Amino acid sequence: MKILNELRPSAEGFAGIPQETRIIHSILLENDTIKPYGLLNSNTAPLGPSVARLDRLKRDLRYAQARVVLELAENGNKKFFEVVNREIQKLLTAQALKFRTLTGYKVRLHGVPMQDHGDFLWRKYFSKTLDPKEMTNVLGGDYVAMRFPWQMLQSVGMKKPLRKTYARLDTSKYDVFISQTPWPARVSPNTQLVVRYHDAIPMFYPHTIHNAFRHQFTHYFPLKSNIQQGAKIVCNSENSRNEVLNLFPGHEKLTHVIPCAVSDLYKATDEVPSRERLRDIIRGGIEPATAPEFLSTREERLFYDRHLNADTLDYIMMVSTIEPRKNHSRLIAAWNALRHLGHENTKLLIVGRPGWHVESTLESMKTFQQRGLLFNVSRVSAGDLRRLYKGARAVVCPSIAEGFDLSGIEAMLSGGVVAASDIPVHREVYGDGCTYFNPYSTGEAVQAIQRLLDPANAEERETIRTRGEKLAQRYRRSVIADEWHTYIDRLRARTA
Structure with missing residues (x-):
């Protein structure tokens, strides 16, 4: 059973969703009955054409891989012409995504070998939450990337003529895709979409968030699209589950609750800090x-x-x-x-x-x-x-x-x-x-x-x-891991 897990939030810091994303991926890697893949999708920066050529390049492959890593790092040069070039690339990439969405042409995922870039992978995506003992397990995993960033997928779905219409993502190689927030794209028919749902703050407390109109749209309509696709909604609390059902009544069978897991780094010790x-x-x-x-x-x-x-x-x-x-x-x-x-x-x-x-x-x-x-x-x-x-x-x-x-x-x-x-x-x-x-x-x-x-x-x-x-x-992580493994077994039984 192949499971694709979105890792975008894990690059974002110490907040709850990034921390849990790291832990969930580590839990998946521990499960010998599945084959997990980490999706290294960027938040705002599109990847260049190098990522699409990785699986067929015969020359300068190491250079192309290093180029993709640099793009994922999102540490852009601040010089004027470099900034202008990046903005032009964003515009061109956005137009390409619009064309794919209009024509139904699928967005492809590309394998990204990370064996030579373990330091980047660990520090960018995992080190803020996981114990260094887990580094070997994380670096031994498989990772894929996509050219189009998450915010661009959202923007295309917000604007006419594609308003509330989302791109098709080619996930045909995977049995399950876990997104860490409502997902602004459609998955392949053979892939079960699982949305990890954290809260409905943009809907019930919109006055407390920044860029509220965009956040509200990019929360509600992707979630609506996900539910229409038959996505499973795995909520982090009964409270969050009740909020989902308040927004979309009658979908109880699609929802499930698995609480958040806390990093093993938080534990009572004999140390009394001076x-x-x-x-x-x-x-x-x-x-x-x-x-x-x-x-x-x-x-x-x-x-x-x-x-x-x-x-x-x-x-x-x-x-x-x-x-x-x-x-x-x-x-x-x-x-x-x-x-x-x-x-x-x-x-x-x-x-x-x-x-x-x-x-x-x-x-x-x-x-x-x-x-x-x-x-x-x-x-x-x-x-x-x-x-x-x-x-x-x-x-x-x-x-x-x-x-x-x-x-x-x-x-x-x-x-x-x-x-x-x-x-x-x-x-x-x-x-x-x-x-x-x-x-x-x-x-x-x-x-x-x-x-x-x-x-x-x-x-x-x-x-x-x-x-x-x-x-x-x-x-504790071990307790929540058992809940995830049990849930994955249920998914396997349904997709068999």
Whole structure:
């Protein structure tokens, strides 16, 4: 059984979907009863003609392979003529895709040997989540690529005369194709399309996302097309499944739930990270885009020496891209209130880079950053994030809406204690492993966090922490891997 797995999101960073994409591919590679292939499709940059010639070139093959790798890296030259050339190539490639879509001519996939480019493959697509021990398994896999980037497939389906019509992808060599989001193309009749569904934020919370009209269209209509093709929708939670069925009633038989798997790098250990180690992790990860400005390096050093004192370091934390639905502003308000309720030395640590519609949130942060009370860090390794989780007085997950929310489970597995917004998906995923608060109430957030900070509640805090660590075991990679293998067996039985 040949399974094609889309790897596009795995090139994108530390967010939930990229992390899970890496884990799913690793799980597929472990299954001896299937033959997985990784689809190295770019997000925005089209590949040149070299990729289409790889399987028939007799001369300069190594050069052509290296050229494809460079194009996949998307590290384009910034010189004027190179930029102009790339834009011309994009226009020509888009016209070629439109022609194929109009005529029904299939988009081909091309094998890309990666044996000589293991460093690129590992660092670009897998290293941010997987343990280095898995590198050999990953590099031994098979990979294919396509010329047309994901965003171009979406754009062709958005514009007249092809509006809501999608290109045909030649997947005839594969029994199953797993896409990590609604897929903007049609697959071959013999291929079972499986859509990994994370959330319906563009549909039910469109006011919280950037480029909202495009995101809404590119979410709804590809998903509608997928369902019309008979795609299976594998949701990451019952909450996400309910959202799919809210959008497209009557398709219960197409849906299934497999929760997100958490990287094995998040685990409780005997290590008790020292305050000096935690201070150094925070200091070394300060996010440049939001960092306070200093007149000199000496002033900067003195500032952090004064405000990140290991002897008194005490903090609560949140892990997420800074964006409206994550509710950073509510947490900042609650934390500031806590500072006036006997927790004046407790810092706020926000792990994540700025996203979109963040101007007011960044202004709120800036006031406290300049006083050395709030720190924004990014580019934190999984090992260091595990230490930060364990060293925090509380990990707060205040989102207004989520598809799953990995950060709370990561914290629980790392030995942290969690306070979370009382939304359906948190109740489903976190169960009794945390304390809850109304995401629209600063007062309730204060009470929930204070419940974890108050020394008089030490026994209750430990009970919540222990329950959380036990509950989070159900999202271990080995547990979720069994669910994927069982589901694949069901697909095999149906396609046999």
